[in-house]
Amino acid sequence: MADKYDSLKLDNQICFPLYAVSKEIIRKYKPFLEEIDLTYTQYIAMMVLWEDRCICVKDMGAKLFLDSGTLTPVLKTLEKKGYLTRRRSDEDERVLNVEVTEEGMKLRDRALDVPGKIGQCIALESDEAVSLYKILRKMLGQF
Amino acid sequence: MADKYDSLKLDNQICFPLYAVSKEIIRKYKPFLEEIDLTYTQYIAMMVLWEDRCICVKDMGAKLFLDSGTLTPVLKTLEKKGYLTRRRSDEDERVLNVEVTEEGMKLRDRALDVPGKIGQCIALESDEAVSLYKILRKMLGQF
C-alpha cells in the first residue's frame, strides 16, 4: 500500500493546499477590491496605514512579511493614487516614512464591507475558523 | 473597545496569515529545492508528473489551481531542463500532453528528503497539522 514516494504525493502535502487556498481567496477578493481600486497587496498595505497612520517601510515590511523590493513599487503606486505620502525621516535619512493621506483614510470607509463579503465566500464553521486562525498565527510566530 | 473598523485590522484577518504563512513556507523550500534545481512551482508540477507520468496542461492546471498563462512557461522551462516532453495529442490537436522523461523520474529520488526537511521547519503538533490539513482541504473543495 504505502510506497517510499508517498511523501511526494500532492495529496499528502501540507504546504500545497496552503498555497492554493491562499491564492484562491485572494482571487475572491479581486472583484471587491476592484470596486475601491486596490489590489490585495495594496489593500494590506493600506490596512497597516489605517491603523498606524505613519510607519517606515522597514516596519511595514515586518508586519506584512514583504521586503522593500516588493513594497517600494506598491507604495509608489499608492502614492500616485493619492492615498499616502512618502518622505525621508529628518532624524535618519535612510528611513522612508509612509503616511496615509486624508484621501487614504476615506478609503477605509469604502473598504468596510470587504471583510464581510469575503467571509461569505469562505464558509467555514466558526470553530474551524478559530483553529485555522490559531494554527496559522502560531506558524507565523515561528518565522 | 470595539470600533467599527475592527474588521479591517490586520490582526483580525484570516486570509492574511494564510497568505503570509504560504509565502514563508515556500521561502523555506527554496534552499532544498535549489539542490535539485527546481522552483516551488516547478516542484509541484513535477509532483503531478511523478504520479501521473502523462497528463495534459488543462488537467495539470486543475490539480494545481494554475492556468495556462502560468503553466506554459513553467512547463517550457522543465522541458528545457529535460524533465518532461510536450507533445500535441493525436486525437485532439488542441490538447498538449506533458510526459515525464526518465531524467524527470530520476529527479524524484533526489527529491525524496525534501518533505522531511520541510516538516522539520514547520514544527506543528501532529493534531494541529491534521486539523490544518482538513480545514484547508475542505476550503479547496469549495473552489
Next chain:
DNA sequence: TAAAATTAAATTGCATACAATCTAACTATA
C-alpha cells in the same frame, strides 16, 4: 576620528500569477 561595518531603501533580474485576448481545432446545430 578615519575606516570598516551596518543599515534602510531602491534597483535589477528572474519567476511566478492571472485576466484578457488570440489562435487553432473541435463540436453542435440550423
Next chain:
DNA sequence: TATAGTTAGATTGTATGCAATTTAATTTTA
C-alpha cells in the same frame, strides 16, 4: 455541411515576490 459556438493552449500586459546588488546614511571600532 457551412457556420456559430466552444475549447485548449499560447500570448500579452500588469502586478507581485524575492534574492542579490547598489547607494546613501549612520554606527561601530580600531
